[in-house]
Amino acid sequence: MKTPLTTWVPGAAGSHFDVDNLPYGVFSQPGEEPRVGVRVGDFVLDLAPVAAAEMLDVHHVFEERSLNALMAEGRTVRESVRRWVTGLLTEDPERDLVEPHLVPLTDVTLHLPVEVADYVDFYASEHHATNVGRIFRPDGEALLPNWKHLPVGYHGRAGTVVASGTPVVRPTGQRPGGGFGPSARLDVEAELGFVVGTASELGTPVPYHAFADHVFGVVGLNDWSARDIQAWEYVPLGPFLGKSFATSVSPWVTPIEALDAAWVDLPGQDPEPLPYLGPGETKGLDIDVEIVVNGDVISRPPYRTMYWSPAQMLAHLTVNGASVRTGDLYGSGTISGPEPDQRGSLLEIGWGEETAFLADGDEVTLRYTAPGTGGGRIALGDVTGRVEPARG
Known part of the structure; x- marks a missing residue:
């Protein structure tokens, strides 16, 4: 094993931002x-x-x-x-x-560290997707038939990706039954974001084994969600205004190389995905997340439990010939583990109760750590946002 390098920078050695991190x-x-x-x-x-x-x-x-x-x-x-x-x-x-x-x-x-070109968000946690399915379809199957065959995603809005610390204005829109007004079910989604560095050619898919050739690094990501607006609009075409008002990312982009010690096997995929998704060959990441609301840690979702890998998401994103550009951002979808204290959204934590969602003035911070190549742990940048009242 290589001897870890020692930095001369005061206070940096042994910290979460030692020289094995360098975001x-x-x-x-x-x-x-x-x-x-x-x-x-x-x-x-x-x-x-x-x-x-x-x-x-x-x-x-x-x-x-x-x-x-x-x-x-x-x-x-x-x-x-x-x-x-x-x-x-x-x-x-x-x-x-x-x-x-x-x-x-x-x-x-x-x-904001990156000029975001395009933004795509996935739905890669089986535990999150199952919880949401049970909340909204208690008498039906929790997972829809396609879920274990492909990484489900939607195309988001690049122009409303904002840096950590930017206030989040409560969105206004149509709610179930055709009502209109500020969202009463404002939620967070603890996610990991992947930033594309090297572009690809239109018409040529990016294979799963080329992940590190195209992805520059990772960011913490909060996909703010207005659950009532989302519930009314998302059938038949999926998320739109309930998601597009704000997505917060950390100000630091952690290079892929800093995560060399964090790669782990996926929990297991059944049925076996199609060959272009590299079944048995792609890895997940051992990253711990904390959701902090008004100073209190309310959940600790583990990224290592995610069903779909980062490389599989990129391969699926481009398998139809869609290209990626420098600055493209794709999110993992909500990170949730199998235990109640590992859920990555307030929707799951409160199991759909109206009182579970955010009030004006609430401040949410997402914190992330991972094994570092120096033997300790490194931190991704925090992602923070404070809710402001609706305008207009």
Whole structure:
């Protein structure tokens, strides 16, 4: 086993943001334009001046207002930049160059890290889908006939993906029976989001084994849901206005390489999926999630229990020839485990009770940790949103 690298950055060694993590984000300081940085401990490393000083070939990508230019460079550059940044933060001779460009997190504003091209959300947890089916179809089959044959999903709205910390305005719309007004059943969905770096060609599917060639990293994701609006509109074409008003993501994109120690076998798939979904060959992720409402942890969903894998979702998304673009985002769907204290939405936690949903002023935070390659645990960025009253 390799000896873990040790960083010279004060307070970073042994933290959730040690050098085996190094997530990317977009930050700004007062009076300055947003630009790309990487988090280590409680600091952001301003990559643009360091890359320029070292005459890195891709130094210009760190001056951009999103990660898209960096992500578009592809897997080889992504891995090379990660090695370079790791060296900067672990090799003592680099310290004099790098240390002046470490900015305390308390001194920066964090922004949406990716210019989102398209957004697709899946429904990949068997436990969540079963719970929802039992709530809404108590006398019927919990899972619909197609559910174990393909990763079910819907196409969302890229323009309403927002950074953690952005207020979430209670949506207004039609409710069951044709009533109209602010949603009375505002919910959260604890999810994991996957960010596409390398685009694909229209008409050519992305095979499941090419997942790491196309996916740059992961984000925490909250797919806010207005359950009453959703219930009235989703038959026959599926989610629309009950989902499209806001989707919150973490300000940090954790590179796929940081999750090398987190891959685990899927719980099992029966019946065996079709060959393009790589049955028996794709993996899940061992990521622990906490749902925190107004400071209290109310549930701990485990991502390792998900039925469909990240690679299977990408393969299914493109099997018809649909292309992916740099900045595409796809969500896992609500993460729920088999136990009551592992449910990933208020709909499930309260089993459909009206009092289970969010009130104006409530604040929700999703927290994520995973095994790190250094032997400890790393954290994905938190996802936070506070509910504001409906407008108009």
